Amino acid sequence: MTSREYNRIEGPAKKILERYLAEYPVKLGQLAKELGVSIKVSSMSTGVSGQIMKEDGNYTIRVNRHEARERQRFTIAHELSHFFLHKAVIDSSPDGIKDNVLYRSGEPERIEYEANRLAADIVMPMALVEQVLRDEFGGVVTEATIESLAARFQVSKAAMEIRLSTFAEA
Ligand SMILES: [Zn+2]
Structure with missing residues (x-):
């Protein structure tokens, strides 16, 4: 059983993702790299878990260095899910999508539910x-x-x- 969000992903990105879901712990860093997404573990404000934005034409994920490693992994998977599902939303703002600790971003809740469901499928x-x-x-x-x-x-x-x-x- 996988989510409808997972079933929405198509093309080369899906092929790459599928390969990474075959062994645990899922290698999120390598997955992101292969998708062309950079990950930066950064000092972020308290209350912010992560962010994905376009920088110089490439997608970059920032994850809060002050949060626990397991939490960071879920955040990376959540931001990668925005990459898979919500590129237009990311592209519509210079700050992309920035998620607080409840994975709320100011975007419609539906978008956050979708990212959380796909993130669970990924990790x-x-x-x-x-x-x-x-x-x-x-x-x-x-x-x-x-x-x-x-x-x-x-x-x-x-x-x-x-x-x-x-x-x-x-
Ligand atoms: Zn989010």
Whole structure:
């Protein structure tokens, strides 16, 4: 099960993305590089998690260096999702899209929901999560399972918990 946002991505970008979703932890830095997106870990104001904008014709993601590494990874995936889905929105402002800690940017909420759903697909590819859950934990979700999966995919425990709750409903 992947999101409709994932299914909206087409062409060469989709091919590149698919390759990166085959092993964990997903190599976000390399993925961005291959897409032609630079990542800068930067000092950003408190309350800002990340930003994607066009600089000299190239897309640049900034991620707040003061946030936890797992959080930074989700932010990078969120900003990459804007790159995949919302280029016109990024291009419409010199500051691109700047997200606060709740991943709100002043853009319509729909855009942020879309970016969050695709970000989850990127850092926690469902097929891989399911495979590890099945092969190594017999498909049983416990606190320990969630912790172990979060560590493997380098995401927060909270993020993995949400991911696995959608799995249970599927
Ligand atoms: Zn956003």
